[in-house]
Amino acid sequence: xLSHDDIWTxxxxxxxxxxxSPSGLARQAGLDPTSFNKSKRVSPDGKPRWPSTxxxxxxxAVTDTTMEDFTSFIQERPPAKKNKxxxxxxxxxxxxxxxxxxxxxxxxxxNAREPFTLKSGKPSPVYTDCRRLISFVKEREILMDxxxxxxxxxxxxxxxxxxxxxxTAGIPYGAFVxxxxxxPMVYVRKEPKGYxxxxxxxxxxxxxxxQKTILVEDLQTDGGSKRIFIEALRxxxxxxxxxxxxxHYGIFxxxxxxxxxxxxxxxxxxxxxxxxAVAKERSYFDRHTMKEVESFLNDxxxxxxxxxxxxxx
Numbered sequence: 522x523l524s525h526d527d528i529w530t531x532x533x534x535x536x537x538x539x540x541x542s543p544s545g546l547a548r549q550a551g552l553d554p555t556s557f558n559k560s561k562r563v564s565p566d567g568k569p570r571w572p573s574t575x576x577x578x579x580x581x582a583v584t585d586t587t588m589e590d591f592t593s594f595i596q597e598r599p600p601a602k603k604n605k606x607x608x609x610x611x612x613x614x615x616x617x618x619x620x621x622x623x624x625x626x627x628x629x630x631x632n633a634r635e636p637f638t639l640k641s642g643k644p645s646p647v648y649t650d651c652r653r654l655i656s657f658v659k660e661r662e663i664l665m666d667x668x669x670x671x672x673x674x675x676x677x678x679x680x681x682x683x684x685x686x687x688x689t690a691g692i693p694y695g696a697f698v699x700x701x702x703x704x705p706m707v708y709v710r711k712e713p714k715g716y717x718x719x720x721x722x723x724x725x726x727x728x729x730x731x732q733k734t735i736l737v738e739d740l741q742t743d744g745g746s747k748r749i750f751i752e753a754l755r756x757x758x759x760x761x762x763x764x765x766x767x768x769h770y771g772i773f774x775x776x777x778x779x780x781x782x783x784x785x786x787x788x789x790x791x792x793x794x795x796x797x798a799v800a801k802e803r804s805y806f807d808r809h810t811m812k813e814v815e816s817f818l819n820d821x822x823x824x825x826x827x828x829x830x831x832x833x834x
Contacts, residue, residue: 525569527595529562532572532580534594539584540669540701542662549666550579554659609674615667619791620799622660623768628653629796631806633813636828643825644832646814647793651739651767655693664767664790668694669701671788672735676763678702682732683759685709685722687750691738694767698737709736709750721753734759740768741787744779751783762786772818793818 686695699706707724771792
């Protein structure tokens with residue numbers, strides 16, 4: 522007889538086997554994302570709550586899993602059939618959903634009248650803050666489920682031995698992705714720390730083994746900063762051919778050129794063009810702002826030069 526703990530354990534392991542958190546699996550099956558939360562498993566008076574028959578039927582359907590396969594997760598035995606894959610969200614839908622999440626959480630901002638000042642000192646009517654995303658649990662889970670799906674589809678689970686987060690914004694995302702893919706994780710500093718082991722890479726990387734490693738960061742502009750991390754990983758013996766970011770600007774030709782120079786294939790959930798499309802369709806901003814942002818995205822340098830000349834005048 523299956524116990525209360527057995528059922529919930531099997532659900533957690535089924536979710537993990539397909540690259541989901543329990544809430545991500547619930548969402549993929551069309552259920553309330555909180556359906557499988559631990560807080561839902563026991564009633565306020567301490568009585569065990571069981572998942573409904575409908576809930577079980579939906580997660581088995583979306584993962585194409587039989588009841589026999591489901592019960593095998595209780596003993597941590599892999600299902601008899603290993604060629605099953607859950608129904609996947611298309612790349613186009615991933616980009617659209619990601620763009621909406623970025624806008625709704627204010628992780629991307631538009632302001633054409635009072636542009637932001639970039640690190641370079643130049644103005645920009647758009648600004649990205651993917652670090653902000655880590656504070657939004659539901660949205661973060663959706664995006665990290667997408668990240669796992671993207672890497673499994675584009676790279677292949679067997680071609681991933683390790684996940685490396687880049688200091689500092691890439692560290693939490695590296696951890697989230699490594700957890701979903703059930704892979705070891707390290708993180709890479711911009712430069713070796715000046716004491717102790719003088720390490721630039723934190724975590725464990727076996728010597729003499731060229732681990733297939735994915736570099737994970739929050740975003741990419743022109744890709745120039747990736748070189749430090751990639752060279753450090755390769756110097757440590759890692760085989761680095763892929764990088765993942767939540768958000769890719771997608772407006773600088775140098776980005777593709779830098780990736781080709783480094784021998785890296787970049788994977789991202791969304792670009793500024795995806796954000797612009799969603800912002801237009803849903804009227805997030807006024808017409809003037811949308812016009813200025815689109816002008817900037819099409820030709821950043823000319824837009825910046827024109828704005829600075831206008832400001833001086």
